Amino acid sequence: MSANDNELLHTVKFFGIISTLISSITRHMNDNQLLRYSRQIMLPQCDIEGQQKLLSAHVLIVGAGGLGSPAAMYLAAAGIGRITIYDNDEVELSNLQRQIAHNTPDVGLDKVFSTQQTLKNLNPDVEVKAVKERLTGETLEAEVLAADIVLDCSDNFSTRFAINQACVKYQTPLVSGAAIRFEGQISVFTPGKNNSPCYNCLYSSDGEELQTCSTNGVIAPITGIIGSIQALEAIKLIISAGEPLTGRLLLLDGLTMEWRTMRLKKNITCPTCGGL
DSSP states (O other): OOHHHHHHHHHHHHHHHHHHHTOOOOOOOOHHHHHHTHHHHTSTTTHHHHHHHHHHOEEEEEOOSTTHHHHHHHHHHHTOSEEEEEOOOBOOGGGGGTOTTOOGGGTTSBHHHHHHHHHHHHOTTSEEEEEOSOOOHHHHHHHHHHOSEEEEOOSSHHHHHHHHHHHHHHTOOEEEEEEEBTEEEEEEEOTTSTTOOOHHHHSOTTSOOOOOHHHHOBOHHHHHHHHHHHHHHHHHHHHTOSOOOBTEEEEEETTTTEEEEEEOOOOTTOTTTTTO
């Protein structure tokens, strides 16, 4: 351990002592964890208590592609204790332009297992459950019920509506992102809280099928930007920091680098969440 690391460790432990005095949390981090997460622990919005919440959290990620890759990597790096990833695809050469959890030798491998290995290399302490299948039906409901937060990183409307319906049913927070061409969007839905709308309030289930990167193209960094924001919103929800994007749709035009915010209201006649 270097002199700088020793000094940093003492500083972090000082923050930890102060935090522990006002916290009822009994789980403690070891020295390696204190160093690994030191830059987060030093933030007053996070500190020891917040980091322990991250270590105890369980996040479900649906999709291990352009959005799921950066989202999963940042969540693992931040210390999310358990990450469950579902995807039924294999890594293709055309994926590598934007799906940064996969490397050239991974072509032909299952995306979830390629991502699992990347996350374990990044942070061995994270428990990663990788399942190669499309998440549907009773399995979807069980996984949503077991998770603290769900990240929708899928690329089709049917999956998005099914995820949304399960999240509303079990009142599990949902962080939804999408990216195509030079454009991206993201929102957070917290069913049963703050009069939150749901994904079905934003999009009708009988609308047109979602446009895909395979047919319309996408510039690589757009998926990284949106996926990273999904990870940030999930962390904010877990540690109760700042204001989540609940009731807001954030839109990015990468060509002009302009962000727009649309205010979303709950649709009282929504077939999914209108009864909440």
